[in-house]
Amino acid sequence: VAYWATWCVPCTSAEELAHLREIRKHLEAAGLGFISMPIDELDKVLEDDRADTWLYPFWHKEEGHLAMLPREFVRTQGLNLPLFVIVNDQGELLYFHNRKLDNQSAAELVTAALASR
Numbered sequence: 001v002a003y004w005a006t007w008c009v010p011c012t013s014a015e016e017l018a019h020l021r022e023i024r025k026h027l028e029a030a031g032l033g034f035i036s037m038p039i040d041e042l043d044k045v046l047e048d049d050r051a052d053t054w055l056y057p058f059w060h061k062e063e064g065h066l067a068m069l070p071r072e073f074v075r076t077q078g079l080n081l082p083l084f085v086i087v088n089d090q091g092e093l094l095y096f097h098n099r100k101l102d103n104q105s106a107a108e109l110v111t112a113a114l115a116s117r
Helices: 014-029 042-047 064-068 071-077 103-115
Strands: 002-004 036-038 083-087 093-097
Touching: 014 103, 036 064, 071 093, 083 103, 093 103
Parallel strands: 002 036
Antiparallel strands: 002 083, 083 093
16 A cells, blocks of 8 residues: 655655555556555545656555554554555555665565465
8 A cells, every 4th residue: 555645745756656556557467456555535646737647546544554553553654645555455554664665665665475374
């Protein structure tokens, strides 16, 4: 799951979006899911001037990130963006990355996701 916001500069940069598209391609090729989840209000996301660059489809639910993330994680790690989490079929958080992506961290996310099977 990739959590992001329109106001988060690293989240919406061309470099970050390119990394996310590459991650999604690898995960989908392996039969794994990729979820992009903005934390902004839906109208703000869709009306943003950069909306045509977002990764679609994305999942949206008001305060959905708070409902999905374990309370202990939020308490100890916070909600800094961008945030990427790998969860297994039981919803257990297996891995997270809490800063902008680079080639190494993108590869680590793919490796962690593939190991979750």
